Amino acid sequence: MDYFDLYKARCEFVGTSTSENRVINMKDNIERDFQNDATYRKAYINFDENNTIDCRYSEDDADLFKKYFLFKPSDSDRVINGMYITTKKGTFLISETNMSDIYKKAEAYICNVNLRVKGLPDMPCFADNTTYGVKGLKDIYYYKESDKKLKIKVQANNITLKYFEGQRFLFGSNSKFITDMDVKNEWVCYNITSKDFIVLDNQYVLELTKTALMPGKDDFINGVAWNEENSVLNSLEKEETNKEEVVENSQTIEPHMDLKVTKLKGGESLNIKVQPKSAELKVVGENIITEKVEDGLYKLTAKANKKPNVVKVSLVFDNKEVIKKGILIY
Known part of the structure; x- marks a missing residue:
């Protein structure tokens, strides 16, 4: 059995495919190295300097006004059309967003x-x-x-x-x-x-x-x-x-869950904040304990286990599953 066969067998053992595992690893790498890129910028959202977000910035050679932004995988749910982001380059209005398997890309215009x-x-x-x-x-x-x-x-x-x-x-x-x-x-x-x-x-x-x-x-x-x-x-x-x-961006809270990890070791815990507070966090899978600490805050604790498994973590708002992610319990 060659290396790839061993790798494939391991992925099947933990309940993932090779492509899914590759996406998880790529997300981890991007999260780790995101700020090391020369195009990295620290920005803030809708004129709130306390609401910061990491991004990478690039020009459009064919259009003086159009700019492109890439965001960390963990921040993808925070980025929506019609949002203002401000960097040292100026204030931009996000006109269109596209989500890949890894990260979200935004097309924006300078104000x-x-x-x-x-x-x-x-x-x-x-x-x-x-x-x-x-x-x-x-x-x-x-x-x-x-x-x-x-x-x-x-x-x-x-x-x-x-x-x-x-x-x-x-x-x-x-x-x-x-x-x-x-x-x-x-x-x-x-x-x-x-x-x-x-x-x-x-x-x-x-x-x-x-x-x-x-x-x-x-x-x-x-x-x-x-x-x-x-x-x-x-x-x-x-x-x-x-x-x-009318959708009022300055007052409406977009559904969001603050989940930035893709794996959790047995015995470890993490807190997940959700918005709006009326939204519900649902976890499906084995070897995980879910606790609602208060409205808008949940605690997940991984059980010690010999066989790794993947659990599904989703955010439910207005009886609809609006966000879905996975965590590897090992």
Whole structure:
């Protein structure tokens, strides 16, 4: 019997296949060496500097705005479409994610402008007019070369929920010292003509059309466009009735379990945090003791055993199995 046959027999003995075992080993190697890569970055999620995540960063040579991120296997469940991540390179909006057997890859766009509304926090977004056939300058401020239309991607949350068709925004200089003499040179104004919510991507796609500035009403010092108060109030009341239909990323907790190991030795224990706290952790298999410490926290203890086995660990939320992983008990 050659080495491969011995390896295959061992895998069958512990209840895994050679391909499954290879994936487990590759994940372990990536977790161990992830920070040693030259493209490694420490980032934080949705502007929360306490909510950090490890990633690897790469450019797209064909697209000035598009970037790619790779995340550790143990962090794959934390990464969702529509999420903001911030590094020293800037703030990025994750537009699309793809999950391989090993790790999650994200396609993201750099946020090149802020949407500013009186009374609301600024929202970083990706503004682009290349969809309409205008290449523009090789600069992050493409709207300067606009063909009078603009496409914006922004996170769908409880702030952008309040945006409405017809709402005006100023785009231009970031300077805090703008005089009336600079207005026409420094600022342009766009209003929303279409607002679509992509449910699966947790993003708003806004289409805007260039419109006239309103000197005397627009706040050029702070970069805030004037909007008729009655229109704002009416729109907010209308949007509020549909609020429950919108995914609010800043408030919704994505199902997640903090399981970062793939094997557990007999006699060892580990704690697993789950989110939201109403979610249930289910463990199926032998030689494992599951204990619910409190809502949102479970403790797993491996029993001493002579024959290794794999147990299934899953997270159940709203009566659905949303996450499934395996642990080797040896």
